[in-house]
Amino acid sequence: MKKSLHVLSMVGKYYLYGFFLQLLFLNLMYASPTKGQSSLNISEVYLSLDLKGASLAESFSKIKSQTEFSFIYDQDLVKNSKPVDLQVEHQSLEEVLLSLAASHTLSFKQVDNRISVKIAKKHVKVKEIAVEVTVTGKVTDVNGDPIPGATVYVQGTSKGTATDIDGNYSIVAPENAILVFSFIGFDSQEITIGSRSVIDVILSEGVASLQEMVVVGYGTQKKVNLTGSVDVISNEMLEDRHAANVSQLLIGTSPGLNFGFDANGYQPGAKASIDIRGIGSLNGGAPYILIDGFPGDMNSLNPEDIASISVLKDAAASAIYGARAPYGVVMITTKSGKKDSKLTVNYSGSVSLVTPAKLPGTLDSYTYSRVLNEAALNKGTTLKFSEETIDRVIAYQNGDYDFIRSQFPDGFPAEDVTNWSAFPAAGGGWHGGNGDGHANNDFWDLATGSNVGQSHNLSVQGGSAKTSYYMSAGFTNQVSSFTWADDYNKRYNLTAKIKTSLTDWWDLRFETRLMKNNRSFPSGARPESGDSYNALLHIIYNTAPKQSIYDSFGNQGQSSVKSFFEAGASDDETTENWQIIGTELRPLKGWKINADFAYQSTDFYGLHDGREFGEQNWLTGEQTSSWVASQVNEYHRSDYYWSSNIFSSYEWSFNESHNFMAMVGAQYETGKYRSLDAQARNLIVPDIISINTATGDPSLGEGLSQWATEGYFGRLTYNYKEKYLLESNVRYDGTSRFLEGKRWGFFPSFSAGWVVSNEDFWIQTSDFFSSLKVRGSWGQLGNQNVAAYQDLALIQLSKNLLNWLPGYNQTGQVGYTLTPSLVSPSLTWEKAATTNIGLDMAFLGNKLGVNFDWFERNTTDMIGPSEALPGVLGASVPRSNNSSLRTRGWELSAKWKEYVNSDFSYFLGFNLYDAKAVVTSYNNPTGYLGSWLVGQEVGDIWGWSSSGLFQSQQEIDNHADQSFIYNIWNTGDVKYDDLNGDGVINNGQNTIDDHGDLMLLGNSSAHYQFGINLGANYKGFDFSMLWKGTAKRDKGMNYDDYAYYGFRRANWSQPKWDHLDYYRDTPGTKYVGLYEGEANINTDAFYPRPYEDNASNVKNQTYNSRYLGNFAYIRLQDVQFGYSLSDNVIGRFGLSKVRVYLSGSNLLTFDHLPVGMDPTLPSGGYRTSTGKDYRADRIYSMGLNVTF
CATH class of the missing domain: 3.55.50.30 (Phage tail protein beta-alpha-beta fold)
Known part of the structure; x- marks a missing residue:
């Protein structure tokens, strides 16, 4: 009986496909009778x-x-x-x-x-004389299971055979010939016969495994039968990467799967934004993230729980999800137990050393003072720093403390002269700013250093004849490189999954996922600010190296950078709870009925406090003034989600050639959100942080929203001998976000494929060209992910009535309402229609897999501005469905994977992607450049053309009038080109038809994004590496981006070493200029002449072609080296796997930006200033994986 079950299992797994191939190739093959090889050789007789x-x-x-x-x-x-x-x-x-x-x-x-x-x-x-021998053997997979139908043929001939149901074969071949062993989806092997008469072969799955089961919407399909654009990111690709969360784990793994970081940068717990194939809508749009079939936050998952990830890229693949998935789907499948498997315990843990990767090159105080003095003289003002101040700076750097003592005729009461980095002013105040300080501090180096993070995960899995289970617990502590305050993100995960068979035809499953996340960071004395974290970076960046941290008594004051790190903390706690129950019934062969229900709740609580601090008396340490008042901010958020799915599928075939699958189903979703926030100032006791302990009037805010969707879907697939493939999906969706009569939408998709390599003629090319599939699709989906309540006439309520209105009194506030907003009766779905053409190819016995896709996505009925109405209307004009966007692009991926022998294997992968999004309709009747334009590529940058820097006053006098930009121009200032030849530099009407001398400079969208991954295994050693990059990306740099320019105004000018190639046309002195004498002159400079004031610098720092930021880069994202102990060693201890590894993240970055700017963060940090965001740290990790 056991033998019979084994035989049936193998038939189901391999034989249908292998036997088909055998029949296909039969007319081209010849198999000789089986004989053992004679030991006689005619040359030796x-x-x-x-x-x-x-x-x-x-x-x-x-x-x-x-x-x-x-x-x-x-x-x-x-x-x-x-x-x-x-x-x-x-x-x-x-x-x-x-x-x-x-x-x-x-x-x-x-x-x-x-x-x-x-x-x-x-x-x-x-x-x-031709000498032939008989060779016999067995072909199996890596698990030892026989492979029926595997092809065995003599290289260079049509002579061959196929393995039987037990994987056995027999073939007659010339002596010393090469036998080729192959099977669809496996790497082929070539073996020279030599003197052997028995050759057993183990085949490993290749990079283009067509038999691989791929998770798709509401089910799975064999890769060979897929007609949509689906990319599978296997656990094998993910397990060798070290990342704090899933979004960072996926960077560089799939073409067209793009990640970006906002102003929060790479701070602990930062979540990367994600898109599939570029921008989907001018109103924003992200892919639909599904975890075990339900929407969720991928970053709340423990990465160790992930089994596989499917990326559904085109409409044919994602249409089954309708209005929630117009811009693709990321389907995450978590690990599960297996029936009839022993109890397995897995532990994985790592300890990480986090260090800053790329800090700005801070100037020493002497260089800094001379450079800013030169900027002051360029403006025509007095020296920024007096000669006496600079003399103290020089003495302090040289350790000449006697000279410093001489500056205090009445003596200085402190004994520790080395701490005299700040000059005490009259009245006991402490001045450590740019004016009188003479310290020499690199605040980036002082505020950052090395911190230790860690991660630990434990899982248990197994199963009996009817039940399987998987349970895991995980803890991750991600830290930053800040050393002046606690800055971490701690995540706790608990997962339990169980699946049991109540009968042979009825399964029941239950899953629970719990997550708790604690984020703690310094509030920078500004807890009410959404970018308080980046304000710390802003303060570090803007603090002069001359400024001290402490006076000689250890007092800190307002001017001390460290005070901001110690002026309060922000603590956020997020708790997420998932409960899922599902069932599957199989009433008849091929018929499945599935139903599941999910409940999810997310609770957020944030407590942000700001401590009071200010000036201190340099003698007593007492606070003499308050710069920031103490305050407390509390935030409460609750998010609830319910979803139920029921669907049924039926598979059938006839004539063993025509294969069908039909599915129908329904989905119901509802969500509810509520928030309550409070703020108050002036804490009575700073250590008791509560609204009740603050004396200031509290400020309250509340939010409430809810939504619901209802959807019905269906799928029909057909294939003929897995050669000709057809599929259609339909979805009928309704949403509460639109008015009645506009709530429902019908969204179809169609796709087809041709597996050319399953044709009879393909055997002629199979030695080189292993497989080929051509596929195409078209589909349309809706987008209901728009702002809520656009279907309601909302009334704005205000409590800030002016005191001269009747009814005003000192003890209360009189409320009033504004005119209700207007509602567009025609507002409805945005629609995204996608066309996709793809090729899936494999070469050289499936060792090389190549995939190519071309796509076009047209998003229509986007919500945009309506036609203007007279101002006497008294209400804002409602938005309408009047805009459209076209995105075209392509993807290419290739991977080589070879098992050289039982000891050595290696792989090399590459992916490349590019797309361009163009506005095809938008209501902008004047053609204003500050809004969207028809024909505009998303990301276009307009600015001035520049042919260099002015070199003489005569050149300035003879040049076009630049007074539109600024009224005073000097040598070393930027020379803007008069493109329209009217003798005046201006922007005309700032419209597309009259833009004066403005021109299209470049594009801020990332183009030609690529990833390179490679690795190898030799005996117990393994190695892997991932590079990620962008070949082309521009960024218009303006006066806010002074991490790029270095100079802005007064104390905000903080040039670094990379900014010193600026225009200088006068000799320097001991107190002015970068160098003394003629060596200071630098008229062939990159940067313009610097000034002390903001306006004079801004004229040179508008968007222009000379200073167009190049954000192209390539980064070594991850590298890992591991060693697995041999079974002979660990088997004695009852272990089945022990692996140790070393890894590094963000070790190298090659780019074209000033040191300290991260090319992956072009959007800007504090107050949109590019460069003032938290850059990616360099992380070194040591880890251990153990399986019991």
């Missing part, structure tokens, strides 16, 4: 003959009597042959046969101890 006038038959009989070889021939061949005259003494049988072949025009072929004889073709000189 010797005999003596004396033949005079003998017939051929007599000659063959004489040879047989002296050897073990018999001859097979046609009687007609010997009847009419001429006599044989041959005398040899101790000559090899090979030489004898060659003589007979030459004298009688014969050909001989040896098969074991038999030799067949035929008439040779005329004019063909026979040089050797």
Whole structure:
């Protein structure tokens, strides 16, 4: 019975496909009878003959009597042959046969101890005797299971056979020939026969495994049958990467799967934004993230729980999800237990050292002072720093403390002279700012350093005959490189999954996921600010190196950078709870009925406090003034989600060729959100942080929203012998976000594919070209992910009535309402229609897999501005469905994977993607450049053209009038080009038809994004590496981006070493200029002349072609080196796997930006200033994986 079940299982797994291939190739193959190989070689068998006038038959009989070889021939061949005259003494049988072949025009072929004889073709000189042997063996997969239907053939010939149901084969082949073993979806192997008669082969799955099961919407499909654009990111690709959360784990793994970071940058717990194939809508749009079939936050998952990820990229693949998935789907499947499997315990843990990767190069105080003095003289003002101040700076850097003492005629009461980095002012105030300080601090170096993070995960899985289970617990502590305050993100995960068979046809599953996340970071004394974290970066960046942290008594004050890190903390706690129950019934063969229900709740609580701090008395340490008042901010958020799905599918076939699958189903969703926030100032006791302990009037805010969707869907697939493929999906969706009559939408998709390599003729090219599939699709989906309540006439309520209105009093506030907003009665779905054409190819026995896709997505009925109405209306004009966007692009991925032998294997992968989004309709009647334009590519940058810097006053006088930008111009300022030749530099009407001298400079969208991953395994060692990059990306740099320019105004000018290539046309001195004397002159500079004031610098820092930021880069995202102990070692301890590894993240970045700017963060940090965001840290990790 057990044997029979095994046989049926193998038939279900391999035989249908292998037998099909065998029939396909049968007319091109020849299989000889099975025999063991003879140990005799005709070149090593010797005999003596004396033949005079003998017939051929007599000659063959004489040879047989002296050897073990018999001859097979046609009687007609010997009847009419001429006599044989041959005398040899101790000559090899090979030489004898060659003589007979030459004298009688014969050909001989040896098969074991038999030799067949035929008439040779005329004019063909026979040089050797063909020797063939019989080879037998067995073909299995890596698990030891036999592979029925695997092809075994002689390389360079059409001779071959196929394995039987038990994976056995037998083939006759020439001695020393090469046998090729192959099966669809597996890497082929080439083995030279040599002297062997038995060859057993293990085939491994190749990079283009067509038998691989892929998770798709509401089910799975074999990869060979897919017609949509689906990319599978396997656990094998993910397990060798070290990342704090899933979004960072996926960077660089799939073409067209793009990630970006906002102003929060890479701070602990940062979540990358994600899109599939670029921007989907001008109103925003993200892919639909599904975890085990339900929407969720991928970053709340423990990465160790992930089994596989499917990325559904085109409408055909994602249409089954309708209005929630117009811009693609990311389907995450978590790990589960297996039935009839033993209990397995897995532990994985790592410890990480986090260090800053790329800090700005801070100037020393002496260089800084001289450079800013030069900027002051360029403006025509007095020196920023007096000669006395600079003398103290020099003395402090040189350790000349006697000189510093001489600056205090009345003496200084502190003993520790080395801390005299701040000059005490009259009245006891403490001044450590740019004016009087003489410290020499690199605040980036002081505020950052090395911190230790860690991650630990434990899982248990197994199963009985009817039940499987999986349970896991995880803890991750991600830290930043800040050392002046706690800055971390701690995540706790708990997962339990169980699946049981109540009967042979009824399964029940239950899943629970719990997550708790704690985020703690310094509030920078501004807890009410959404970018308080980046305000810290802003403060570090803007603090001069001359400024001190402490005075000689250890006092800190307002001007101390460290005070901001110690002025309060922000603590956020998020708790997420998922409960899922599902069932599957199989009433008949091929018929499945599935139903599941999910409940999810997310609760957020944030407590952000700001501590009071200000100036301190340098003698007593007492606070003399308050710069920031103490305050407390509390935030409460609750989000609830319910969803239920029911769907049924039926699969059937006839004539063993026509295969169908039909599915219908329904989905219901509802969500509810509520928030309550409060703020108050002036805490009575700073250590008791509560609204109740603050004396200031509290400020309250509340939010409430809810929504619901209802959808019905269906799918029909057909394939003929897995050769011709058809699929159609439909979805009928309704949403609460639109008015009645506009709530429902019908969204279809169609796709087709042709597996060319399953055609009869394909065997002729299969040695090189292993497989080819052509596919195409079209589909349309809706987008209900728009702002809520656009279907309601909302009334804005205000409580800030002015005091001169009647009814005003000092103890209360009088409320009032504004005019209700107007509602568009026609507002409805945005629609996204996608066309996709793809090729899936494999070469060289499936070692090389290549995939290419071209796509076009047209988003229509986008919600945009309506036609303007008279201002007397008294209400804002409602938005309408009047805009459209077209996105075109392509994807290419290739992977080479080879198992060289049982000890060594390696892989190399590459992916490349590019797309362009163009506005095809938008209501902008004036063509204003500050809004969207028809024909505009998303990301277009407009600005001035520049041909360099002014080199002389004559050049300035002869140039076009630039007073539109600024009224004073000097040598070293930017020279803007007069593109329209009217003698005036201006922007015309700032419209597309009249843009004056503005031009299209570049594009801020990332183009030609790529990933390179490679790795190898040798015995117990493994190595992997991932590079990620963008070949083209521009960024318009303006005056807010002073991390790029270095100079802005007064104390905000903080040039770094990369900014010192600025225009200088006068000799320097000890107190002014970068260098003394003529060496200071630098008229062939990159940066313009710097100034002390903001306006003079801004004129050179508008968007222009000279200072267009190049954000192209390539980064070593991850590298890992591991070693797995051998089974012989760990088996004695009851272990099945022990692996140790070292890894590094963000180790190298090559780009074109000033040091300290991260090319992956172009959007800007604090107050949109690019460069003032938290850059990616360099992380070194050591880890351990153990399986019991």
